[in-house]
Amino acid sequence: MPSFQTTPGTRDILPPQAGRWREFTRVFASVVESAGFECFVPPMFEELGVFQRLGDATDVVTKEMYDFTDKGGRHIALRPEHTASVCRAFAQHRPTPPWKVWYSGSNFRYEKAQAGRYRQFDQVGIEALGADDPQLDVEVIALGWQFYAELGLRNVQLIINSLGDAGDRGRYVDALEKYFRSRITELSEEAQQTLDRNPLRVLDSKREQDAAVIADAPSISAFLSDDAASHFVAVRAGLDALDVPYVVNERLVRGLDYYRRTTFEYIATSLDNAQNAVGGGGRYDGLVEDLGGPATPGIGFALGIDRTLMACDAEEVFPFGSPVIDVFIVDTVDGTRATALAHSLRQAGFATDRAYEGRSMKSQMKAADRSGAGVAIIIGGTEAEEGTCTVRNLSTSEQTTIPVGELQSHLQSVVGPREPRRRPS
């Protein structure tokens, strides 16, 4: 017999952890929908070209894409992120701006897995297209901040920067490259290779050898146009006004090439591993145009679910698991009464489970205990004859025997009111 397991960089999210994931998404949706963002579900794969706009110099595009040719000869790629798909959708459907959407789903990048980094990884995020108002930047950044707060996280640091407009960015990259070339012998071998591909990314090196050279590198702030500079001032003033704490870090460069002006990252300071960036985003004015749409500004962020939950673990917050059921039925006669009773209780709105295979009462009671239900309903020979059932409170061990017809109203008083799943017509 062959045996299988998940392929590298993928894994099963089992219960109860999967219940926590679902709650995570629910809370996120609640936060961003309160700000007018609507749910958006793009396809999981697109034409390769949609994602090539992320940057020719990025590993995401050059080395990590899951691409293939489909049966129709199209060059397809599994999405490595959501932003490009949102922009493609905007260009395709031309919704009325501002278009504010949120999403939740898997992305795919062919990387070697490590803590908080998987080949299939899940993100939630928002994108707002069609307005370059700095107040929108503030709203987007503050919503991310608000979400972390609702999870219960305390040790999150917000880092912001401005990469300027396209021209500013170009001139800055030229200056950076010139500077790094002048001190190239002091850089690590890896940083020298990075310099050839993308001088901006050298700023991101974590090696000690590069630290001194990076510290003296020119700053982006000197290269910002008046428009970009005043935009950044307005963003910071807006964050100040909302009491959202942040740190300006002129070394913050985002991984994808489409970013312009405002960029930001949320760092979980409780995580000491290499993957402590739990979320990040920025402006990408120009991306929609690159994808064949009208010139459209845009801003958004994405949060890694794994990494954020790792931070929650580190801070011991957001302790959700699978939801628990209300009642557990123990039927020691033949199991058919449990089936009928469970059916009616579920319709009445009580989350109900039961035991199978005619196990002993002791065994079924153990199952009731493990289920987490607050109440066990016991049907043995006596109850079956009398048309009654015994209701046992599993935390107080008090129990009472009542006619089956009174069960639902009795449960209402024990486990609380429940709404019927289907209203009578």
Add this chain to the structure above:
RNA sequence: GUGGUCGUAGCUCAGCCCGGUUAGAGCGCUAGGUUGUGGCCCUAGAGGUCGGGGGUUCAAGUCCCCUCGAUCACCCCA
């Protein structure tokens, strides 16, 4: 892609360095101790070709090589 560490029951691990009778523990699971009652306790049971392949040896979980996988770091990024 590069390097370090590690793969023994469902889970967490001991045994490996110094090869030698039927490979262990805790938790979990199943059953019994209660003639109809969970959690605590006691008892018993099920469950492993020691990741896979090759080699050394009279003998390999234990030593060597390869391979697959996991993990951590670099790289990259969420």
